[in-house]
Amino acid sequence: QVQLVESGGGLVQTGGSLRLSCAASGGILGNYAVGWFRQAPGNEREFVGGIKWRGITTAYADLVKGRFTISRLNAKNTVYLQMNSLKPEDTAVYYCAASTDMATVPSSTDRYGYWGQGTQVTVSS
Numbered sequence: 001q002v003q004l005v006e007s008g009g010g011l012v013q014t015g016g017s018l019r020l021s022c023a024a025s026g027g028i029l030g031n032y033a034v035g036w037f038r039q040a041p042g043n044e045r046e047f048v049g050g051i052k053w054r055g056i057t058t059a060y061a062d063l064v065k066g067r068f069t070i071s072r073l074n075a076k077n078t079v080y081l082q083m084n085s086l087k088p089e090d091t092a093v094y095y096c097a098a099s100t101d102m103a104t105v106p107s108s109t110d111r112y113g114y115w116g117q118g119t120q121v122t123v124s125s
Helices: none
Strands: 003-007 010-013 018-025 033-039 046-051 058-060 068-073 078-083 092-099 119-124
Touching: 003 092, 018 033, 018 092, 018 119, 033 068, 046 068, 046 078, 058 068, 078 092
Parallel strands: 010 119
Antiparallel strands: 003 018, 018 078, 033 046, 033 092, 046 058, 068 078, 092 119
16 A cells, blocks of 8 residues: 655745655555645644646645645655745644546545645744
8 A cells, every 4th residue: 555755844934935755665656646734733624735646636624725736746656745935824834645546636525545644834924
């Protein structure tokens, strides 16, 4: 089964950028829809965006649309989350997840069967 590892989190000032990586092993990430989620303390895990199975079609939550970009690099079996114009409210643990859904980019956590351990993103004001 596919295993996911996120990296690239850290501390950044308001307006800054970070690029998160989601690297896969034990499976071909291109065969899965991949979603990015985040969870701040006291909040539920929320959908940030995702990329479709075997494709380049992406979907984003309204809160990040225009600031965040998701892409794949199949040669590295990795999906990226480029985050620009970061705000303090973007502070959270960010998770990537893989879904066998072949038709859509699921936004619900229960559609994803494989999860990474998360990486902390902190945006200072």
